[in-house]
Each structure stands twice: as structure tokens, then as C-alpha cells.
Amino acid sequence: MFSEYEVKKQICEIGKRIYMKGFVAANDGNISVKINDKEVLCTPTGISKGYMTPDMICKVDLDGKIISSNGNYKPSSEIKMHLRVYKERSDVKSVVHAHPPYGTSFAIAGIPLTKAIMPEAVIALGCVPIAEYGTPSTDEIPDAVSKYLSNYDAVLLENHGALTYGPDLMSAYFKMESLEFYAKLTYLSSQIGEPQILDKNQIEKLLDIRKNMNVIGKHPGHRCSDELCSLDKSNNKKDLIKENEIETMVREITKRVLGELK
Secondary structure, eight states: OOOHHHHHHHHHHHHHHHHHTTSSOTTOOEEEEEOSSSEEEEOBTTSOGGGOOGGGOEEEETTOOEEEOOTTOOBOTTHHHHHHHHHHOTTOOEEEEEOOHHHHHHHHHTOOBOOOOOHHHHHHTSOBOEEOOOOTTSTHHHHHHHTTTTTOSEEEETTTEEEEEESSHHHHHHHHHHHHHHHHHHHHHHHHSOOOOOOHHHHHHHHHHHHHHTOOSOOOTTHIIIIIHHHHHHHHHHHHHHHHHHHHHHHHHHHHHHHHHO
């Protein structure tokens, strides 16, 4: 059991990691740890995650009310998002929010991470959905994230970033690393050619491995194929609609140009 001061030091260490890895820029991102049933330690607003010190870490209750803070340091403006996770997932003790470049790019493009391209990603995360866009620091983001909490330990935030959570700070942070690596490999393999997707039988075996490993946390399991693949189909449908619109425009422009030449 770590002391409160040790937990604050760990938060600062993880803050440095996400900053040095380029998962956040300037004062972006936030981290929190639930230290008991009533108290949560969280990063301060307006402070770079790469330059925090333990005395800057704030403490709030599960309603977001400040219990203690040093000087002018105030809790992250997005603490509501963290508190919603704690309220709906009693097994979660830490939350990390960042803007990892590849993962955030998928969130901006509106593309969930649904492709089963490597065993580690299938076992650790399964697939990663996108929570609908919400205005930062409001209840819109917590409301959007809420629908995914019961089945996922990682969520992309539309036009915003990523959110990961787990039974302790390191596991929450490692999920962020895994999400970004998953997104990066998905992107790079798509540039080289068509990614080879693991089939249902291969995925089934990996899910059995996860079960035998007794991995703590939630996992979408078969929901990936049942739910999120439909999102891929939706995206493909949108692409088809765009292609049809372009073809129609080209035909119309060609018709007008030929008419002018007569």
C-alpha cells in the first residue's frame, strides 16, 4: 500500500512519461488515482504534465469538490470525466487522458480501432470504440463515455484524444501505450498494403488465453465483431456516399462543359 505522497510522485512520473512520449503537448492531458472510497488525487489544470511536482497534485471527493490543493493549483477541468469512470466502474482506481498522435488521429477521422491485427492488441484491448464528441470540462464527455464503460477499458474521444483506465496507475498508463501502438501499427500497415486481419478462430484462441491469464478489467470480447464492425461498415457506407456524390458532380460538370463547347 503506497502512501499518499508516493502516489503523488507516481502521478508526476507518469505525467513525465506521457509528455516525453509526445502523448500530450503543453498543458494537455490529465491523470487521476482513486486512493480510497471517498478521495481522488488528480493533476492540476494549466500545468504541463512533464513538469509537475508532488505538491501540485490536488485532492477532490467523488463529486469533484476540492478537499485540498496547494496555493493556486486547481483540479483538472476535466475531472468530471474521471469521476464518472470511478462511479460506474468500482474496479477502476486510476484514469489517464492524453492525446497520443496516432490514436487521436483515428479519433479525429472518426475511425474506431476495430481491426484484429496483432495478438497483443486483441488480448489487452480487443477493439477501441469512439465516444461521441463532447465539450471539454462539461458533462457532455462523461455522458458520451458512460455507454462504453461496462465493456471497454480504453475509449477514443471524438476530435479530442483517448481515455484509458485500470485497477492501478501503471495499468491505466500501459493501456494508453498499447492503444497508441495499436493505432500506429494499424495506420502504418494500411500505408504498405491491406492489413491481414486475424480470423474468428484465431481471435477465439486469443480470448481464451486472456481468460486463462485472469487479466483484470473489462474486455469487449465478441462485441468487437457484433458492434464495432458495424461502425466500419458505416464508415464504408459514408465513403461510398462520398464517392457517389463525387461521380455525380463530375458528370454534371462534364455535361455543362460540353454544353458550353457546342
